[in-house]
Amino acid sequence: MATIDADHQQDAGDYAENETLILDMLDRFLKTEVKPYVHELDAKDEYPHEIVEKMKDMGLFGCLIDTEYGGLGLSTATYAKIVDRISAVWMSVSGIINSHLIMAMTIQRNGTDAQKREFLPRMATGELRGGIGLTEPDCGTDLQAIRTVAKRDGDHYVVNGSKTWITNSKYGNVLALLVKTDPEAQPRHKGMSLLIVEKGPGFEVSRQLEKLGYKGIDTCELNFTNFRVPVSRVIGGEEGLGLKQILSGLELGRINVAARGVGVAQAALDEAVAYSQQRKTFGKPICEHQAIALKLGEMATRVEAARLLTDSAARAYDKGLRCDMEAGMAKYFATEAAVENSMEAMRIHGAYGYSKEYNVERLYRDAPLLTIGEGTNEMQRLIIAKMLIARNPA
Template sequence: MSTPLIPRDPDDVAEQDRLILDAVGRFLDRDVKPHVHHLEHDDIYPEEIVGKMRELGLFGATIAAEYGGLGLSASTYAQVVERVSLVWMSLSGIFNSHLIMAAAVQRFGTDEQKQRFLPKFASGEVRGGLALTEPDCGTDLQAIRTVARADGNGWVIDGTKTWISNGIHGQAFAVLVKTDPEAQPRHKGMSLFIAEKGEGFRASRKLEKLGYKGIDSAELIFDGFRIGNENLVGGVPGEGLKHALGGLELGRINVAARGVGVAQAALDEAVRYSQIRKTFGKPICEHQSIQIKLADMATRTEAARLLVRAAAAAYDAGRRCDMEAGMAKLFASEAAVENSLEAMRVHGGYGYSKEFPVERLYRDAPLLVIGEGTNELQRLIIAKQLIQRNPV
């Protein structure tokens, strides 16, 4: 197991967090920026960079120090994600999906499960993600068809999961299944297992995407896959949807932080280019139409950043934060989409060229309005929570 980057001393958390963020910044400048264009363009899994992320301890970013993790707060973790996404958003997905799986074990697992899984997750020795989505089921998780059938002292899983991050290079996944397909309400029949690849469990194919290159998104096939009861999160069936949704709060904060990173990257590119490109005898940043675009981009980015901070603070305080996380995810992801388009317009024809990073930002941003629950779903969550918190 790798040693955490910085030991977590409660008396000096702020300084340690600063050191961690500085280390992440150096890693991005040295090991990521020079290689992004090539790896992203050819959709190559960044093996060496992932190895460096293991050394940094990023696969244990939010795992408690007692299990070998960094034990970062959600607030610091969101800053890490923003900085990574500023350079290459795909990298944040490699450790985020993994950490949602780890969070399910850390928050809901048995003591034996925590001792068995979390040290390996924290070191990156075993990596993976969250397997929820199915070919006929996305937002409506209660409609999943993957089934775990009781068999002796264990279970047999059959079904298909799709669009699973780390599906090819990951070794273990938190898999949501139906253990009682006839249960009413439906969520009472759902359970979450930590499934490690083996006989009956494989990745069938890599899925091609518009953006979000480098990270492998795959289809997972379960065909008579046998798994022990010791891999059932919490040890009791019927709690799976709660376990999955609990992890998605952190996941939505992560996606929101990604949105801030992409929005900031688009703004940075637009500000830089607007001072270099000249039309009608002066830099385009002196044209009022460009100034209005830059002002709106900067305001959207900072507003998104503040919403992420608020959501992360609520998560760290142990409060229910699905509304705050939903607001941050909704606004920040839309900010990323809008800023990437505006940056392309500021660049004109060059923004459409693969020589500049703007076109990559334009391809990456749309994922954020879909991932971890569509923005349409976020609006419903926000509205329902608004009513529940303000009864007449």
């Protein structure tokens, strides 16, 4: 993936100008095509079909895909800014491109030339909208415990099993599916592979899950019954590499979730700042009361720190460095900032913050998911500690 560095100042200047143009275009899109419809779509838990079609036209489904495959070839640092801005308006929209791009980048980084040529151009346009099929009913964080099995049958695998909490699985049409190609392998990860699967006989979307927040996006349970997948669809063309491949992809996922946290935390701050200047008690705006001012100061600092951590992780990913520690730090801090800021925004709004008429109620419902998705924050702290020790041996 292309990166910007000090040795290419002219290129850096051009890239910065292009980034500004892209972000300005995105802001206009969010203001006119997303913001006016968020309240209704969220209340109805309705998939935003028209918004998705416009996102396809803008090239957002290909923003990280290399230009040789028809994508925009943007840096992860720019992508994080895109996700930040989208999430400040409606977090659900960012989820539609996140799972898709985790799959696309897994193919781009690990796939065979034939797989890249077959899938990436169609993913860049949004013709194929993808996701990742990892979690199972009895298996979340411990991915090595998955039970979905792909048994070789000639030039196909026959897949049987189930997945849950899979984004883009109802209205999308392709998944990177984590399976056991050798259930007896030891260690277990050596028997795991990633398959590129398109919908067909034996691939059933059994139900869409109802959620506290994160409305309007398809999150479903899937069943696979004698579902046949060509052997040529093993990502990279070799069995046993699936866990390693998807863990690398989850670094990008955690950067995305961190950026979502920044967006939600920023939106909560913006709502609180605006309301605290309008609402008056004891003859003055509540922002002039020390109790409220202290909250605003904390909220603003959280947003800035979260944004800097997210940018640092994104730049490490762009350089091709292992960045599970940086991505974990960003994901952990930014998502906790989203939860804390959404709560403080609700408190600053008082009873109005508990009303569905105000955006802070939605932010309060959306934020907690971020501390769970793409690896719980408890797990992130363990990863941070493990990498800290590994990088600083005694």
